[in-house]
Amino acid sequence: MDKEVVGKRSSGIASHIYPKRLPQMKAGPITDEMGFTLSERLALRQAWNLIRPFERRYGGDIFYGFLNDVYWGINKFKDNGKLNMKALHTHALRFFHFIGLLIEEKDPVVFQLMINENNLTHSRCKVGSDYIVNLADALVDYVLQVFHEISSPTLERGFRKIVEKLMSSTDQQPINTS
Numbered sequence: 001m002d003k004e005v006v007g008k009r010s011s012g013i014a015s016h017i018y019p020k021r022l023p024q025m026k027a028g029p030i031t032d033e034m035g036f037t038l039s040e041r042l043a044l045r046q047a048w049n050l051i052r053p054f055e056r057r058y059g060g061d062i063f064y065g066f067l068n069d070v071y072w073g074i075n076k077f078k079d080n081g082k083l084n085m086k087a088l089h090t091h092a093l094r095f096f097h098f099i100g101l102l103i104e105e106k107d108p109v110v111f112q113l114m115i116n117e118n119n120l121t122h123s124r125c126k127v128g129s130d131y132i133v134n135l136a137d138a139l140v141d142y143v144l145q146v147f148h149e150i151s152s153p154t155l156e157r158g159f160r161k162i163v164e165k166l167m168s169s170t171d172q173q174p175i176n177t178s
């Protein structure tokens with residue numbers, strides 16, 4: 001008789017004999033489709049509920065602090081050589097708000113679409129992936145520092161995963177500092 005058939009039959013019989021095989025164990029914490037554990041998700045959502053009222057202030061602190069180091073970035077907000085203050089201030093809020101929207105998004109497809117769309121915008125503006133990740137890192141460091149009293153390793157892991165998601169989706173783009 002065919003070896004494969006014998007194998008199948010015996011495993012069929014084995015399933016009726018006691019003691020039964022234990023179901024395969026999944027080691028480690030269970031993650032959702034986006035790679036977050038339940039506690040990371042919860043920690044991120046709870047933290048963002050506290051952060052949300054300060055979006056404008058924190059967004060400004062982080063983005064303008066970032067531009068102090070990455071000074072060429074300000075050129076991206078110039079129209080015909082003149083600084084577009086409205087666009088600059090709007091970005092300080094929108095980049096921060098965007099991270100909040102990612103945290104709240106439950107659908108993995110929409111989550112990925114949001115990241116792709118954001119990458120497209122920055123490719124068009126010739127903003128390199130490294131800089132997107134640097135700004136996201138600055139946001140995480142800032143928030144963890146401001147909320148150090150309620151911060152936890154779980155919250156930090158959750159935030160670092162958000163940065164990883166931005167990184168893994170942007171690392172095919174060229175770096176451009178012009």
Ligand code: HEM
Nearest residue numbers: 073076077087091094095098099121125127131132135136
């Ligand atoms: C975590 C990193 C970042 C996030 C989440 C983010 C988010 C956003 C969002 C939500 C928009 C608006 C998109 C739209 O209108 O459809 C935007 C536009 C833009 N971003 Fe970012 N951004 C990030 C990093 C950066 C960096 C590092 C720069 C360069 C200094 C930059 C430059 C721009 C520019 C030039 C625009 C277009 C602004 C305009 O149309 O007025 N972004 N970004």
